[in-house]
Amino acid sequence: MKLTFNPSPNYRNEKSTTGIMKDLGLCLCAVLLYAVIYYCAAFGAQYGLRVILLACDAVVAALATDAVFYKFAKSKDIMKDMKSSYSIITALILVLISRIDTSYFAMAVCTVLAVYFGKLVFGGFGQNIFNPAAFGAALIMGNFAAGYNVDFATGATPTQAASSIGWMIPGGNFASFISQYGGLGKMFLGQYPSTIGSTCALLILCCGAFLIWQRDIDWQTPVFYICTVFVEALCIGLMHGAGIEYALFNVLAGGILFGGVFMATDPVTTPVTIPGRILWAIGAASLTLIIRLKANFADGVLFAILLMNMLTPAIDKLFDGNQIKDAAKFRKTVLIGSACFAALALLVGTSVKPKETAPASSGSAPAASGEAAAPAGGDVNFGEALPMTYNFNANKASCVLDGEENDTVRYACKAKGFGLVTNADGEYEMNEAMVVVDKATGKVTSVNMITFGDTEGVGDAATSDAALAQFEGKGLDDEVNLVTGATFTTRSVASMVQAALKEAGAEPGTSGETAAKPAAADVNFGDALPMSYNFNANKASCVLDGEENNTVRYACEAKGFGLVTNADGEYEMNQAMVVVDKATGKVTSVSMITFGDTAGVGDMATSDGALAQFEGKGLDDEVNFVTGATFTTRSVASMAQAALKAAQED
Numbered sequence: 001m002k003l004t005f006n007p008s009p010n011y012r013n014e015k016s017t018t019g020i021m022k023d024l025g026l027c028l029c030a031v032l033l034y035a036v037i038y039y040c041a042a043f044g045a046q047y048g049l050r051v052i053l054l055a056c057d058a059v060v061a062a063l064a065t066d067a068v069f070y071k072f073a074k075s076k077d078i079m080k081d082m083k084s085s086y087s088i089i090t091a092l093i094l095v096l097i098s099r100i101d102t103s104y105f106a107m108a109v110c111t112v113l114a115v116y117f118g119k120l121v122f123g124g125f126g127q128n129i130f131n132p133a134a135f136g137a138a139l140i141m142g143n144f145a146a147g148y149n150v151d152f153a154t155g156a157t158p159t160q161a162a163s164s165i166g167w168m169i170p171g172g173n174f175a176s177f178i179s180q181y182g183g184l185g186k187m188f189l190g191q192y193p194s195t196i197g198s199t200c201a202l203l204i205l206c207c208g209a210f211l212i213w214q215r216d217i218d219w220q221t222p223v224f225y226i227c228t229v230f231v232e233a234l235c236i237g238l239m240h241g242a243g244i245e246y247a248l249f250n251v252l253a254g255g256i257l258f259g260g261v262f263m264a265t266d267p268v269t270t271p272v273t274i275p276g277r278i279l280w281a282i283g284a285a286s287l288t289l290i291i292r293l294k295a296n297f298a299d300g301v302l303f304a305i306l307l308m309n310m311l312t313p314a315i316d317k318l319f320d321g322n323q324i325k326d327a328a329k330f331r332k333t334v335l336i337g338s339a340c341f342a343a344l345a346l347l348v349g350t351s352v353k354p355k356e357t358a359p360a361s362s363g364s365a366p367a368a369s370g371e372a373a374a375p376a377g378g379d380v381n382f383g384e385a386l387p388m389t390y391n392f393n394a395n396k397a398s399c400v401l402d403g404e405e406n407d408t409v410r411y412a413c414k415a416k417g418f419g420l421v422t423n424a425d426g427e428y429e430m431n432e433a434m435v436v437v438d439k440a441t442g443k444v445t446s447v448n449m450i451t452f453g454d455t456e457g458v459g460d461a462a463t464s465d466a467a468l469a470q471f472e473g474k475g476l477d478d479e480v481n482l483v484t485g486a487t488f489t490t491r492s493v494a495s496m497v498q499a500a501l502k503e504a505g506a507e508p509g510t511s512g513e514t515a516a517k518p519a520a521a522d523v524n525f526g527d528a529l530p531m532s533y534n535f536n537a538n539k540a541s542c543v544l545d546g547e548e549n550n551t552v553r554y555a556c557e558a559k560g561f562g563l564v565t566n567a568d569g570e571y572e573m574n575q576a577m578v579v580v581d582k583a584t585g586k587v588t589s590v591s592m593i594t595f596g597d598t599a600g601v602g603d604m605a606t607s608d609g610a611l612a613q614f615e616g617k618g619l620d621d622e623v624n625f626v627t628g629a630t631f632t633t634r635s636v637a638s639m640a641q642a643a644l645k646a647a648q649e650d
Helices: 017-043 045-072 078-083 087-096 104-118 132-143 158-164 171-181 183-189 201-213 220-239 244-252 256-263 274-294 301-318 327-350 459-463 465-469 487-503 602-606 608-612 630-649
Strands: 382-387 398-405 408-415 431-438 443-451 479-483 525-530 541-548 551-558 574-581 586-594 622-626
Touching (some): 017 045, 017 087, 017 201, 017 256, 045 087, 045 104, 087 104, 087 132, 087 256, 104 132, 132 301, 158 274, 183 201, 201 256, 220 244, 220 327, 244 256, 256 301, 274 301, 274 327, 382 487, 408 443, 408 487, 431 487, 443 465, 459 465, 459 487, 465 487, 479 487, 525 630, 541 630, 551 630, 574 630, 586 608, 586 630, 602 630, 608 630, 622 630
Antiparallel strands (some): 382 479, 398 408, 408 431, 431 443, 525 622, 541 551, 574 586
16 A cells, blocks of 8 residues: 655644634624624614624524534534534624624524534534535525515615616716715725625724734635735726726725635635635635626625635645645646636626716706706616606605796705715715696606705716606606616606605596506416415505495505615505405406516516406405516505405495
């Protein structure tokens, strides 16, 4: 039998695994403590307390999972096995990479799944393939979209805001965009809301330096990961006229620093050799940017780490051999592999289109007639339809009468726009507009911006001449269109127009029929949904809107995919008109008034074909889920159920 030994020197780490985990736990507790202090100071004590309770929730769930698993595994020493599982570390990381509005239920369930399926089923600590915390966070994002608490929200994070505009802003407009979060300086100090533990770059970097100094982690992985993100983002930014600030934003926003220090350094799910770690880190950084630029997720850190976890065995095999004799070959492999990853990221970066928009005349004084000067005209790309009956509660629009002339009335209005996302000081700039309404027709005559408070170079596309002109001649029964890339500002302007129309006494049609139904479309029906289903989560309610012979008409509203909160910590209710035949106890018709769910997805459940299935149905009957639009189907069904019950009581 032939034995082969690698020549000395051999690397030795004198620290035990327990010692390493204690240092890691100390750093995680420091980050958690900072989060508690920040949320208490910025949003109130209830927010800081929620951070603590989420951490306790996850830790208890992790320990309970360990205890039950080792009990059924007939462990001889359960306490010893639990101590060597280090599931508390997994729980703390999972909390710190989650949003503060994650529900306790979602956190507990995903912690259990992360510990069990991410670690224990593989044989416990040291045997798992995926980073357990990243695995758990992916479950929260992918399967618990409704598991967010509407009472705890802080607005869109920098990554969510950047993702909504395609992760690319021309250099001249970047300063305005980043100012919403206090600039790069306050982002470095963590003075903005994001995932619980990812904000304070200074603290995370100090923790990374401490762990490297203590030889708990190797420096190669975090350094190459963070530096690669910076360099590739810098190159992509330069392609589109953005400078070094864009690269710094990519590093500071989201989970780059936290993931690089606390997750990419996991010795179990990353390569064992130094060349392998370097290639792994560069690959993870490149995938992070690719996911940010092209995927639907606001941040790409978690999924980049999970994807690279799958490649770890292949990378280990690639660098299998004598690390000294084969050093030259390994260096060449690292260079080639790194170049391939970087080239792929840069190639994707070339296809990103920056948001070019016409500048708005922010703060311009109104003309002598009381109308404000409109922004300069420009090409506008219109997107999804926006009914003027839309629920704009989140925009908090208000109007004050500014003058009258013949049949026209003029209103000075203001509303939140992208200011739904608070800046670093917890304040926002309101949009202001002058809206003129023809009282005789109940239609808008003109809309002119007075103050533009949103992001220059992005939201001001919705305040150009062409964008504002679409409101002319529109009433509450009509639709306008969202301006592509400026949806927040479009809603803000539309909310002011709606408020002005209501102040002028305009009303939507009162014939009992509501705004036009969505165009008919092919609908794929799925599982049966009993009309006796428990729809409590949808919080449906109905108000009597009219009666005719044996039929009664109800104006109803209910939560749909709005179970997931929007940027203002609120949700958009679906609204429908439901007509019931009291003699038969059956639905006559269902018509949508306001669609508050995801355009292009949930609206499949509001098409003619989908709504028609409710006709002739009572509480003892069934309807069918619309495939791919289950949240909205439940929402509509909950309103139909509420109307049927109301008809029984009336």
